[in-house]
Amino acid sequence: MISKKSKEAFFNPLSKDNPVLVQILGICSTLAVTASLEPAIVMGISVIVVMALSNVIISLIRNTIPTTIRIIVQLVVVAALVICVQQFLVAYDYDVSKQLSVFIGLIITNCILMGRLEAFALNNGPWPSFLDGIGNGLGYTIILVIVAAVRELFGSGSLLGFQVIPQWCYDHGYENNGLMILPPMALITVACIIWVHRARNPELMDN
Amino acid sequence: MNILRKYMNKIQPQFRPGGKLAKLESVYDGMETFLFTPNTTSRCGAHIHDGNDMKRTMITVVVALLPALLFGMYNIGLQHYLAIGQPDATWLTMWTFGLLAMLPVIVVSYVVGLGIEFIGAQIHHKEIQEGFLVTGMLIPMIVPINTPLWMVAVATAFAVIFAKEVFGGTGMNIFNVALITRAVLFFGYPSRMSGDEAFVKIDSAFGMGQGTPVDAFSGATPLGQVATNVGDTLQPLHNVVGEPISTCDAFMGFIAGSPGETSMLAILIGAAILLITGVASWRVMCSVFAGGLAMAALVHIAPTATYPATLIDPLAQLCYGGFAFAAVFMATDPVTGARTRIGQYIYGFLIGVFAILIRVYNNGFPEGAMLAVLLMNAFAPLIDHCVVSFNIKRRLKRAANK
Numbered sequence: 070m071i072s073k074k075s076k077e078a079f080f081n082p083l084s085k086d087n088p089v090l091v092q093i094l095g096i097c098s099t100l101a102v103t104a105s106l107e108p109a110i111v112m113g114i115s116v117i118v119v120m121a122l123s124n125v126i127i128s129l130i131r132n133t134i135p136t137t138i139r140i141i142v143q144l145v146v147v148a149a150l151v152i153c154v155q156q157f158l159v160a161y162d163y164d165v166s167k168q169l170s171v172f173i174g175l176i177i178t179n180c181i182l183m184g185r186l187e188a189f190a191l192n193n194g195p196w197p198s199f200l201d202g203i204g205n206g207l208g209y210t211i212i213l214v215i216v217a218a219v220r221e222l223f224g225s226g227s228l229l230g231f232q233v234i235p236q237w238c239y240d241h242g243y244e245n246n247g248l249m250i251l252p253p254m255a256l257i258t259v260a261c262i263i264w265v266h267r268a269r270n271p272e273l274m275d276n
Numbered sequence: 277m278n279i280l281r282k283y284m285n286k287i288q289p290q291f292r293p294g295g296k297l298a299k300l301e302s303v304y305d306g307m308e309t310f311l312f313t314p315n316t317t318s319r320c321g322a323h324i325h326d327g328n329d330m331k332r333t334m335i336t337v338v339v340a341l342l343p344a345l346l347f348g349m350y351n352i353g354l355q356h357y358l359a360i361g362q363p364d365a366t367w368l369t370m371w372t373f374g375l376l377a378m379l380p381v382i383v384v385s386y387v388v389g390l391g392i393e394f395i396g397a398q399i400h401h402k403e404i405q406e407g408f409l410v411t412g413m414l415i416p417m418i419v420p421i422n423t424p425l426w427m428v429a430v431a432t433a434f435a436v437i438f439a440k441e442v443f444g445g446t447g448m449n450i451f452n453v454a455l456i457t458r459a460v461l462f463f464g465y466p467s468r469m470s471g472d473e474a475f476v477k478i479d480s481a482f483g484m485g486q487g488t489p490v491d492a493f494s495g496a497t498p499l500g501q502v503a504t505n506v507g508d509t510l511q512p513l514h515n516v517v518g519e520p521i522s523t524c525d526a527f528m529g530f531i532a533g534s535p536g537e538t539s540m541l542a543i544l545i546g547a548a549i550l551l552i553t554g555v556a557s558w559r560v561m562c563s564v565f566a567g568g569l570a571m572a573a574l575v576h577i578a579p580t581a582t583y584p585a586t587l588i589d590p591l592a593q594l595c596y597g598g599f600a601f602a603a604v605f606m607a608t609d610p611v612t613g614a615r616t617r618i619g620q621y622i623y624g625f626l627i628g629v630f631a632i633l634i635r636v637y638n639n640g641f642p643e644g645a646m647l648a649v650l651l652m653n654a655f656a657p658l659i660d661h662c663v664v665s666f667n668i669k670r671r672l673k674r675a676a677n678k
Contacts, residue, residue, distance in 0.1 A: 242424050248464035
């Protein structure tokens with residue numbers, strides 16, 4: 070059940086082949102939804118679900134798709150799943166779906182998704198494809214959560230909406246950093262994570 | 277001196293590889309070259325030697341900053357004693373108050389910035405560069421006096437790491453480090469960087485000169501007052517206690533503002549020092565003023581109440597805010613500015629234009645000099661590239677015609 074290949078499909082994207090840190094994909098949504106933690110987590114889970122299911126579906130029908138129109142078929146599958154996720158969110162978590170606005174819809178154009186479908190699902194069976202989808206989705210989510218936690222902590226002094234930095238600090242002159250909420254800091258935070266990651270994995274460094 | 281030399285020689289082995297304090301090697305080298313002329317010489321080729329090394333250049337800039345710094349200290353005291361209703365305090369009292377108020381900011385800026393530079397140099401086994409000497413002096417002069425020290429420390433650390441060290445240290449940075457510090461504070465803690473409470477120190481400085489502000493007190497800078505002007509004519513500008521001020525006061529510097537940038541006169545003395553010693557480029561400096569004047573005259577042609585800053589007289593525009601300071605000390609930074617001669621004219625002119633443009637047409641920012649310089653910092657390499665490639669094309673054409 071868990072062959073070496075499936076293991077690699079699941080674990081590689083978490084660090085060694087992380088879609089955000091190593092392949093530098095999905096940066097737009099990483100910048101857009103990470104001002105606070107809650108939307109980032111919801112976004113991450115949505116991407117995991119869509120990626121795992123679309124990987125499985127494409128993998129199941131991979132031998133029947135004509136190569137000339139495969140991109141269209143992939144888009145139809147992804148779009149259908151994204152709409153399901155979006156409607157689910159509107160029904161059960163309306164506020165967060167408002168916060169995420171177009172970005173759930175834009176999962177369709179997320180480079181990580183198309184990349185995994187093209188590179189993995191079209192050549193592998195459903196089970197490894199499922200693991201690959203979960204792995205890449207998790208790799209993306211981990212980065213999203215780290216960036217969002219840093220930005221919400223220093224930008225609003227809270228995590229998931231709960232006040233974390235005690236009132237005592239504010240009374241003694243501490244202030245939230247407004248720059249953290251602005252998009253440039255998402256880029257710089259991602260850059261810092263990449264910096265640390267490369268320093269820990271010297272084989273990933275460019276010459 | 278001999279004793280010092282002997283002492284430095286004696287402790288030297290401890291700092292070399294294998295020594296007890298090898299981790300502090302670059303600190304030792306930094307101290308040694310600070311105290312003595314290095315006795316290493318170049319080994320190959322012919323070199324032209326000039327006494328004007330980087331250390332001397334940096335010191336010249338610091339000397340040029342001194343008039344503005346000393347006046348800035350006096351002005352902090354002046355604004356403080358005006359605000360608490362003791363305008364007849366002596367100038368020495370005022371100056372001492374300003375000194376005590378600014379000293380912590382200067383210390384924090386140098387300790388944080390140099391600390392990071394020392395650590396960075398040690399990690400990369402490089403010599404410590406002198407670049408922060410000027411930056412560390414610029415920072416206290418351009419941040420409002422009421423900025424909390426920890427904010428200065430955070431912003432300085434951020435600027436030195438992300439605007440300087442990641443690009444490769446002194447001489448490699450794209451953006452002016454001091455201005456990045458100010459920009460971080462400006463966007464991170466906007467309430468501390470503008471408005472009525474930022475620029476006039478009311479609290480005591482080390483126990484000196486506390487008081488309650490007089491009734492007429494308003495800490496708004498002249499540009500802050502202009503930004504909130506209502507009506508088709510410019511209401512008379514006033515100082516912190518409501519007395520009217522003239523453009524001459526602004527030129528001399530007796531107005532509220534960041535410590536170093538209120539007095540155009542002191543800044544012009546600094547400019548003269550920079551130009552006589554040849555440290556700064558007159559092309560950049562003059563064209564910033566030219567650009568600012570041109571843009572100020574242009575917006576003054578059709579003044580409207582919607583953008584009250586269009587009502588200011590063009591020459592007065594240059595005296596208010598941080599314009600002169602940016603023109604003399606920020607735009608002329610040789611590392612972040614354009615290097616080709618024609619490029620320097622374009623670069624400086626556009627800084628002047630954008631500074632006034634942002635100041636006048638962006639209601640969110642009363643002052644635009646900082647953003648203008650940072651914007652043109654980003655464009656400086658492009659300007660140089662265009663000038664150089666234009667030159668190459670022109671000469672190729674000339675060669676082909678022969």
